[in-house]
Amino acid sequence: MSFARFNFKRFGAVVMKEFIQMRRDRLTFGMMVGVPMIQLILFGYAINSNPKHLPTAVYAADNSVFSRTFVQGLRNSSYFDIIREPRTTAEINRLLAENTVQFAVTIPVDFSRKLVRGERPDLLLEADATDPTAVGYAIAAVNGLVPTIFNRDLTGPLAPLQAGSPPFNLVVHQHYNPENITQYNIVPGLMGVMLTMTMIMITALAITRERERGTMENLLSTPVRPGEVLLGKIVPYIGVGYVQVTLILLAAKFLFDVPMIGSVPLLLVLVLLFIVANLAVGITFSTVAKNQLQAMQMTFFFFLPSLLLSGYMFPFRGMPGWAQDIGEVLPLTHFLRVVRGILLKGNGLPELMPDLWPMALFLAVMLTVGIKRYRQTLD
Amino acid sequence: MSTPEFIIDVRGVTKQFGGRVVVNDIAMQVRPGEIYGFLGPNGSGKTTFLRMLCGLLTPDGGSGHCLGYDILKQSAEIKKHAGYMTQRFSFYEDLTIEENLDFIARIYEVKDRQAAVEQSLERLTMTARRRQLAGTLSGGWKQRLALAACLIHQPQLLLLDEPTAGVDPKARRDFWEEIHQLAADGLTVLITTHYMDEAERCTKLAYIAYGNLLAQGTVDEVVASARLTTWEVVGKNLHAVADQLRGKPGVEQVVVFGTTLHVSGRDAVRLRESIAPWMREEYRWHPIASGLEDVFISLMETAADNFK
Numbered sequence: 001m002s003f004a005r006f007n008f009k010r011f012g013a014v015v016m017k018e019f020i021q022m023r024r025d026r027l028t029f030g031m032m033v034g035v036p037m038i039q040l041i042l043f044g045y046a047i048n049s050n051p052k053h054l055p056t057a058v059y060a061a062d063n064s065v066f067s068r069t070f071v072q073g074l075r076n077s078s079y080f081d082i083i084r085e086p087r088t089t090a091e092i093n094r095l096l097a098e099n100t101v102q103f104a105v106t107i108p109v110d111f112s113r114k115l116v117r118g119e120r121p122d123l124l125l126e127a128d129a130t131d132p133t134a135v136g137y138a139i140a141a142v143n144g145l146v147p148t149i150f151n152r153d154l155t156g157p158l159a160p161l162q163a164g165s166p167p168f169n170l171v172v173h174q175h176y177n178p179e180n181i182t183q184y185n186i187v188p189g190l191m192g193v194m195l196t197m198t199m200i201m202i203t204a205l206a207i208t209r210e211r212e213r214g215t216m217e218n219l220l221s222t223p224v225r226p227g228e229v230l231l232g233k234i235v236p237y238i239g240v241g242y243v244q245v246t247l248i249l250l251a252a253k254f255l256f257d258v259p260m261i262g263s264v265p266l267l268l269v270l271v272l273l274f275i276v277a278n279l280a281v282g283i284t285f286s287t288v289a290k291n292q293l294q295a296m297q298m299t300f301f302f303f304l305p306s307l308l309l310s311g312y313m314f315p316f317r318g319m320p321g322w323a324q325d326i327g328e329v330l331p332l333t334h335f336l337r338v339v340r341g342i343l344l345k346g347n348g349l350p351e352l353m354p355d356l357w358p359m360a361l362f363l364a365v366m367l368t369v370g371i372k373r374y375r376q377t378l379d
Numbered sequence: 380m381s382t383p384e385f386i387i388d389v390r391g392v393t394k395q396f397g398g399r400v401v402v403n404d405i406a407m408q409v410r411p412g413e414i415y416g417f418l419g420p421n422g423s424g425k426t427t428f429l430r431m432l433c434g435l436l437t438p439d440g441g442s443g444h445c446l447g448y449d450i451l452k453q454s455a456e457i458k459k460h461a462g463y464m465t466q467r468f469s470f471y472e473d474l475t476i477e478e479n480l481d482f483i484a485r486i487y488e489v490k491d492r493q494a495a496v497e498q499s500l501e502r503l504t505m506t507a508r509r510r511q512l513a514g515t516l517s518g519g520w521k522q523r524l525a526l527a528a529c530l531i532h533q534p535q536l537l538l539l540d541e542p543t544a545g546v547d548p549k550a551r552r553d554f555w556e557e558i559h560q561l562a563a564d565g566l567t568v569l570i571t572t573h574y575m576d577e578a579e580r581c582t583k584l585a586y587i588a589y590g591n592l593l594a595q596g597t598v599d600e601v602v603a604s605a606r607l608t609t610w611e612v613v614g615k616n617l618h619a620v621a622d623q624l625r626g627k628p629g630v631e632q633v634v635v636f637g638t639t640l641h642v643s644g645r646d647a648v649r650l651r652e653s654i655a656p657w658m659r660e661e662y663r664w665h666p667i668a669s670g671l672e673d674v675f676i677s678l679m680e681t682a683a684d685n686f687k
Contacts, residue, residue: 218469221433222486223458 027290031297042323043308050137051318054102057084057095064112065153070123073149074105079138096128096175097351099337102135102317103127115150115167116158122171129174130340131185134315139172146170176344183256188343189312191248192335195241195271196278196306197299202240203282204295206233207374212291226374230367234279241275242268252343261346267339270352273359274335280366281331287373306332334359386411386536386567387432389443389450394427394436401427403590405441409569409583411535414562416581417571420679424590425571426466429538432569433463446536459487462529466540468521470528472514476505479513480528487532499527519550526557537561539570543577555580575672586675588682598671607669607677608650609643614662627653632676643673 022029056074060067074080084101086092092104106124114121125142127135147166154161161167177184207229210216219229245268252258281302289295307313309323310332316324327333334355341347341355390406402424409415417425430436432445434454441450448456470479480499484492500506503523513524522542529537539558543551555577562568562582570581578584584601586594594601612620617640621633624642629649634641644650658664 213472214465214467214469215471216469217435217465217467218463220435221458221461221463221465222483223455223488224486 025294027294028297031294031301035297035301039304042305042326046309046319046323046326047314048318049133049314051134051315052078052138053081054079054134054138054317055083055100056080056103056105057086057092057101058082058105058107059086059089059092060105060107061109062107062111062113066112066115066150067107069150069153070107070145071105073145074142077138077141077145079141092126094351096126097341097345097347098354099128099341101128103138111168115161118161118167120165120167120169122169124171124173126173126175128345129177129180130344131311131315132174132177132180132182134317135174136180139174142170142172176340184258184344185340187248187252187256187258188339189336191245191252191271191339192274192310192332193307193312194244194248195275195335196332197303198244199237199241199275199278200282200285200302201296201299202237203233203279204285204289204299205282205292207283207286208289208292208295226371230283230370230374234276234283237279238272238275241271241279245271245275258343260343262342262348264342266348267342270338270342270356271335273356273363274331274338277331277359277363277366280363280370284366284370284373287370287375306330309333311336328358329362331359331362383411383444383447385409385444386413387415387443387445387569389432389441389445392428392431392441392443392450393439394424394431395439401590402431402438405587405590405592407585407592407595409567411567412562412565413583414558414568414570414581416578416584417569417587418573418578418584418675419571419587423588425587426540428587429463429540429569429571432457433461433538434458435463459532460534461536461538462532462534463538464525464529464540464542466544468513468525470513470521470525473512475510475512476500476503476516476524477509479524480531483528484531489532495531499531503527519546522546522550522554526554530561535565535567537566537568537570539568541571541573543572543574551577575670575675578671586678588679591682593678593682594674602669602671602674605669605674605677606645607643607674608645608647609641609667609669609673610650610654610664611667612640612642612657612662612664613638614640620657620662624654624657629653631680632673634673641667641673643669643677645677 022032058071058074060071071082075082080103084095086095086104089106092106095101096104104126106126108121108123111121111123125139127139129135146168150167151162154167174180207216210219249264249267253260282299285298285302286295289298305326309319309327310316310330311327312332316327316333319327337355338352341352345351385408387407387409392402392405392407393400394402405428417428419425427436431438432450434450434457438451443450445457446460448454450457471482474482477496477500480496481492484495489495497506500509505511505520505524513521516524526539526542543554546554551574558568558570559580570577572578579598581598583597584595585592586601594604596604614620617635617638621635621640624630624633629644629646629651630642630653631644632641642650642654654664
């Protein structure tokens with residue numbers, strides 16, 4: 001580097017020019033200044049890696065003072081919100097599979113009788129452990145309750161039960177991912193994350209590029225219809241999406257030993273919905289963005305919340321209600337539940353329905369906006 | 380479709396952008412086989428008018444037909460039978476010559492597509508270079524490729540937006556040869572240009588400035604309609620003479636051409652009075668026929684006074 005040749009006036013000229021250009025491009029400027037602020041506030045308040053108030057089902061077959069004390073103890077821990085009271089084991093399994101509850105507590109019929117006799121009865125806590133980080137703190141909290149929770153109830157002749165080993169035995173079943181292997185949760189999720197990222201970006205650039213290079217004017221002067229252009233631009237990338245899905249599935253199986261309990265063909269069919277939904281987002285962005293840079297920025301504007309609010313990086317249920325509402329709109333949120341549901345839980349179509357229609361709705365809205373926004377003239 | 384009397388027959392065509400009138404109440408009639416030259420200064424609304432004819436822009440007002448189809452309601456039909464060559468090269472630079480032609484042929488649903496592409500390549504004399512990427516072509520070849528692509532669906536009307544901008548004189552001449560050949564075969568051509576030699580090769584001309592149509596007709600008609608008188612002066616120190624003549628009553632244009640000077644104005648009498656003091660020994664004056672360029676500059680300046 002020869003500093004003798006570095007001329008500060010010339011350097012200043014370049015700096016000035018960059019500032020002028022930056023200011024002219026309002027959207028870019030907004031994206032650089034406004035968006036980080038929005039996201040700071042959004043994510044700052046939304047993200048919580050120690051989720052509380054997790055939906056819980058309690059099946060109290062034994063209606064005794066101990067049952068009530070235990071349930072109250074769960075509530076007081078603030079980790080559990082009891083939202084269902086199922087009456088059968090099958091119902092518990094369904095609630096867990098459908099993602100309605102994160103935990104299910106079963107208090108067996110003869111719990112209090114055995115407890116009073118000092119037989120240390122079992123109490124079953126089942127957890128949906130697909131995301132190990134989402135349940136860890138809550139399970140620890142219950143374990144903390146066990147030794148002392150019944151101390152106030154164990155008085156008089158029962159007082160001796162307070163001493164020594166706990167009066168009952170907490171059995172924890174971590175369903176779907178008993179060994180708490182993070183990869184089981186992350187690798188299937190990555191499929192969704194990568195599809196979101198690449199599908200939106202590729203298509204967002206597709207139409208913007210036509211406009212930037214001037215080829216749009218030519219295309220518009222031909223008889224080609226908007227639907228033909230938009231679908232024609234989507235279809236090749238569906239193929240690309242499937243290549244990605246295949247690679248990730250192979251890696252999941254052979255590199256990470258991710259269990260594949262459910263039907264992989266079903267997953268391959270349903271992933272189409274997700275791919276097309278993302279492509280539709282990209283197309284819509286590209287009809288709004290003036291140039292390829294803006295299209296890229298919009299992609300990131302969409303990608304970041306998808307990453308952070310979908311339950312991929314942080315437990316979905318740890319977020320406040322409003323953030324969960326935003327998350328529910330994003331297709332990635334639902335796809336994560338579908339892919340984890342199929343691979344880890346072995347879910348079939350009936351259990352997946354609650355997550356399929358929101359994706360379909362999202363797709364329909366995005367495609368409509370995209371086609372409406374795609375102008376057939378240069379007006 | 381029987382050949383109609385007019386390929387383009389529109390009136391009252393108007394377009395505004397954000398309150399600014401870009402094309403103002405233009406009427407135009409173009410007969411089959413005509414090469415219609417469209418002239419005017421930059422930003423005068425030529426491109427906008429062409430885009431409205433081929434359905435790329437929706438007119439705010441006006442009515443009429445293009446190729447027998449309603450310009451407001453049937454732009455989809457017009458697109459099928461017209462070819463539009465944009466000002467800027469607008470084919471895919473990352474596709475080969477052949478791929479570009481094939482793509483356009485598919486879009487227009489050309490029958491016997493491969494034969495059409497093959498024929499197009501031959502006419503371009505690009506058969507050997509068919510696998511070359513369009514982006515690597517020089518300006519002149521890009522222009523030829525663009526023309527070939529616009530013709531692949533055998534349109535009845537060709538709209539060319541400054542097709543020869545930045546193209547060398549030889550390529551320009553070849554291009555016009557081809558245009559004349561196409562017109563002889565019955566194709567109607569509407570072409571915008573800034574070159575006077577090109578304007579003179581058109582069968583009809585229209586001059587547009589600030590969105591207004593100022594003159595229309597054959598070259599002779601346009602020149603005659605301007606009623607411009609032009610004098611040529613030969614002599615020394617013509618720059619000084621030019622400076623002194625400018626602004627004198629009746630003197631509208633003073634243009635120096637090397638060793639000669641053209642002085643023109645529409646009021647022949649006052650022009651004569653103004654130049655009289657310089658009609659001396661050392662300057663030789665004689666009246667000449669006004670050229671197209673003189674006429675257009677005159678029209679443009681008048682338009683500037685009237686519409687600006």
